[in-house]
Amino acid sequence: MARSSKLYHQFNHIRTFVNARVKWVRDPDLDIAVLKEKDLKEIISLKNHIVSSPSKSLSIYNASMLKSSLNLPTTTIKFVEKHRHVFTQFQPSPGLPPRVKLTPQALSLHKEEMSVHNSGTNREDTAQRLARLLMLAGMTRLPIYVIEKLKWDMGLPHDYVTTLLAYYPDYFDVCVVEDPMSGKEVLALELVSWRKELSVSELEKRVMYYGAEKRRHDIQFPMFLPKSFALEKRVKTWVEGWQKLPYISPYENAFHLDSNSDQAEKWTVAILHELLSLLVSKKTERENLICYGECLGLGSRFKKALVHHPGIFYIS
Numbered sequence: 001m002a003r004s005s006k007l008y009h010q011f012n013h014i015r016t017f018v019n020a021r022v023k024w025v026r027d028p029d030l031d032i033a034v035l036k037e038k039d040l041k042e043i044i045s046l047k048n049h050i051v052s053s054p055s056k057s058l059s060i061y062n063a064s065m066l067k068s069s070l071n072l073p074t075t076t077i078k079f080v081e082k083h084r085h086v087f088t089q090f091q092p093s094p095g096l097p098p099r100v101k102l103t104p105q106a107l108s109l110h111k112e113e114m115s116v117h118n119s120g121t122n123r124e125d126t127a128q129r130l131a132r133l134l135m136l137a138g139m140t141r142l143p144i145y146v147i148e149k150l151k152w153d154m155g156l157p158h159d160y161v162t163t164l165l166a167y168y169p170d171y172f173d174v175c176v177v178e179d180p181m182s183g184k185e186v187l188a189l190e191l192v193s194w195r196k197e198l199s200v201s202e203l204e205k206r207v208m209y210y211g212a213e214k215r216r217h218d219i220q221f222p223m224f225l226p227k228s229f230a231l232e233k234r235v236k237t238w239v240e241g242w243q244k245l246p247y248i249s250p251y252e253n254a255f256h257l258d259s260n261s262d263q264a265e266k267w268t269v270a271i272l273h274e275l276l277s278l279l280v281s282k283k284t285e286r287e288n289l290i291c292y293g294e295c296l297g298l299g300s301r302f303k304k305a306l307v308h309h310p311g312i313f314y315i316s
Contacts, residue, residue: 138253199251219247223311
């Protein structure tokens with residue numbers, strides 16, 4: 001898209017704070033929130049393997065083979081014994097090897113989870129968030145292995161490829177692309193057509209919802225700092241000026257910007273902010289964000305943005 005020289009200059013402010021070293025302060029409340037979910041992802045993953053089995057159970061031997069793929073922190077047997085409220089061991093009959101299945105309470109929760117996944121309202125919301133994930137930075141394709149990394153945090157069904165996608169042939173298609181990381185051909189999920197109605201960020205929606213008399217370009221990121229945290233004067237001055245830069249939608253392709261400019265960094269932060277907003281828990285592992293960023297060609301920018309803006313992002 002052609003841009004006037006004046007607009008191009010406006011969107012390419014010289015970076016004034018390239019290597020800012022911002023001291024991070026721990027936030028106990030956020031750390032506790034993350035700690036409470038320790039092992040939850042692994043528990044759900046093992047649960048899904050169990051309920052996917054025809055007998056709704058797995059032999060201890062077969063369950064042990066899943067340790068590596070499920071990233072269990074200990075042996076499968078110890079993991080099962082640690083979470084006895086979810087898993088229970090039993091011996092189908094004398095002489096047969098022990099097996100593991102869900103407790104009645106866990107099975108009840110699983111059925112409730114499936115009911116939510118299968119509801120029309122949730123299915124539509126999930127499909128739209130997945131479509132928006134593909135649309136960030138103006139892109140329309142994403143390797144499936146990247147989506148797999150974010151599947152848990154996106155709230156996707158474990159078998160979303162054969163379930164969710166089947167309901168939306170007008171949204172998604174599976175194709176083959178060259179992996180930007182390895183150069184090899186990999187399966188990818190592709191958006192069938194651009195959906196303009198979905199290309200509105202959560203920050204833009206918030207401004208419209210509260211009826212703020214702001215142009216989209218005037219949007220600033222909300223910042224929440226721990227009580228004991230205080231920005232240095234020079235950092236605070238830079239942040240205030242940076243916040244006043246034009247807000248470029250994370251769904252726009254702004255790769256024309258000078259990658260070393262403050263404006264480009266604000267666009268990068270917008271993408272990260274929107275990506276986290278698309279996740280059910282609004283958080284994910286740092287490595288997942290970097291992997292996604294590398295597929296966009298923004299891996300190094302993601303790393304810098306995460307450490308430059310402690311009031312916007314928090315790394316536990």
